[in-house]
Amino acid sequence: MKLGVIPGDGIGIDVTAEALRVLDAVVPGVEKIEYDLGAARYRRTGEILPDSVLHEVRGHDAILLGAIGDPSVPPGVLERDLLLRLRFELDHYVNLRPAKLYPGVATPLTGRPEIDFIVYREGTEGPYTGNGGTLRRGTPNEVATEVSVNTAFGVERVVRAAFERAQSRPRKRLTLVHKTNVLKHAGGLWQRIVDAVSSEFPEVTVDYNHVDAVMIHLVTQPERYDVIVTDNLFGDIVTDLAGAICGGIGLAASANINPDRTAPSMFEPVHGSAPDIAGQDKADPTAAVLSVALMLEHLGDAEAAAKIETVVREDLARREPEKPGGTREIGERLAEAAATR
Ligand SMILES: NC(=O)c1ccc[n+]([C@@H]2O[C@H](COP(=O)([O-])OP(=O)(O)OC[C@H]3O[C@@H](n4cnc5c(N)ncnc54)[C@H](O)[C@@H]3O)[C@@H](O)[C@H]2O)c1
Ligand SMILES: CC(C)[C@H](C(=O)O)[C@@H](O)C(=O)O
Numbered sequence: 001m002k003l004g005v006i007p008g009d010g011i012g013i014d015v016t017a018e019a020l021r022v023l024d025a026v027v028p029g030v031e032k033i034e035y036d037l038g039a040a041r042y043r044r045t046g047e048i049l050p051d052s053v054l055h056e057v058r059g060h061d062a063i064l065l066g067a068i069g070d071p072s073v074p075p076g077v078l079e080r081d082l083l084l085r086l087r088f089e090l091d092h093y094v095n096l097r098p099a100k101l102y103p104g105v106a107t108p109l110t111g112r113p114e115i116d117f118i119v120y121r122e123g124t125e126g127p128y129t130g131n132g133g134t135l136r137r138g139t140p141n142e143v144a145t146e147v148s149v150n151t152a153f154g155v156e157r158v159v160r161a162a163f164e165r166a167q168s169r170p171r172k173r174l175t176l177v178h179k180t181n182v183l184k185h186a187g188g189l190w191q192r193i194v195d196a197v198s199s200e201f202p203e204v205t206v207d208y209n210h211v212d213a214v215m216i217h218l219v220t221q222p223e224r225y226d227v228i229v230t231d232n233l234f235g236d237i238v239t240d241l242a243g244a245i246c247g248g249i250g251l252a253a254s255a256n257i258n259p260d261r262t263a264p265s266m267f268e269p270v271h272g273s274a275p276d277i278a279g280q281d282k283a284d285p286t287a288a289v290l291s292v293a294l295m296l297e298h299l300g301d302a303e304a305a306a307k308i309e310t311v312v313r314e315d316l317a318r319r320e321p322e323k324p325g326g327t328r329e330i331g332e333r334l335a336e337a338a339a340t341r
C-alpha cells in the first residue's frame, strides 16, 4: 500500500503523527509519502497545491490528511484551494461521517441515548462549488452570491450510496435532511431523487427532517437516526454537532470516498486545525486514529480496521474524563494496545 500523508496545519500535524503510529502498529511496512502542504508552504513559496503534487497524490492508494487552515492565511484560501480542491479533483462525492457514542464516553446530553448513525454528506456540490461572486465590493450596494449547485447526477450517486449503506445496517433507516420548505429547487430535486431511488430499496424505511429540526432531534432524540443523507453544507454542520454529542470533536472520524475508485479516497478527522491548542500536546488524536480505521476498511482490511476500533473503544472506556492524556500519550497507548492484540 502506498499512502499519501498530508499533515497540514495546526493540530493536523500533531494528530497525524499519532494516527501513523497506530497504523504502523497494526499494519507494519506501509509506504508513506509525506506532502508539505498547508500554511507554512504557502507562506514560504506562495504555493497551495501545485498540479505536479496533485498528479502524484492521485497515484496513491489512499490519502491521510490532518487538517487545513491557519490564522496567518485569510479564511478560505487554503480551505478552498487545498482541501476542497482535493475533494473535488479526486471526486470524493461521499463524505462519510459516522457518529457513535462509545461506552464510557461522556456526552453533554442528559441520560444516555444510544447514538449510532452515519452521515452521508455529499462532497462535491452544494454551496461549496465556488459558484458565486461579489458585485460592487466594498460599497454600500455590495451584493454577494454563493449559489448552491445540485445536479441530478451528483445527488443520485450519493443518495444511492446512502441507501446501499442503510440496506446493510440492522435498522435499515434513511433520513433525508434538507430545507425543502424554503430551498424549493434544490430540496425538491433531493426529495424526488430519494423517492425514486427508494423504490429500489423496499426494505429501507425512509423519512425526511428539515435541517433546523435535526438540530433539536440530535440533542433530544439522537437515537432516531441510522443513516442520514444530506448536502455538503448541511452535512458539515450536522456532523460537528454529531461529534459534540458523541463525546467531542476529537473523536469524530471521516472519510472522503470516491466509490468508483477512479482516484484515491482521503481520510481525515472531522475537526479542523484548532490553532488554539496546536503544538501543545493537547489535541485528542482519536479522530485521526479512527479515520485510519475507516481507511483500512475502505482498502479491504476489515480485520485491521476492527482491531483499531476495538482498541479505541477499550481505551475510551478506561479514560479518566478529566485526564485523558496528551496527544502523544494517547497515541502511544493506542499503538501499544494495537501491537499486542
Ligand atoms: N478538515 C479540515 O481540514 C478542517 C475542518 C474544520 C475546520 N478547519 C479549519 O480549521 C481552522 C480552525 O477552525 P475551527 O476553530 O472552526 O474548528 P476546529 O475543529 O479546528 O476547532 C473547534 C474547537 O474544537 C477543539 N478541537 C478541535 N479538534 C480537537 C481535538 N482533536 N482535540 C481536542 N479539541 C479539539 C478546538 O480546540 C476548538 O476549540 C479554520 O482554519 C478552519 O477553516 C479545517
Ligand atoms: C475546512 C472546511 C472546508 C471543511 C468543510 O466545510 O468541509 C471542514 O469544516 C470539514 O468539516 O471538513
Ligand SMILES: [Mg+2]
Pocket (backbone or CB within 6 Å): 236, 237, 240, 270
Ligand atoms: Mg466542518
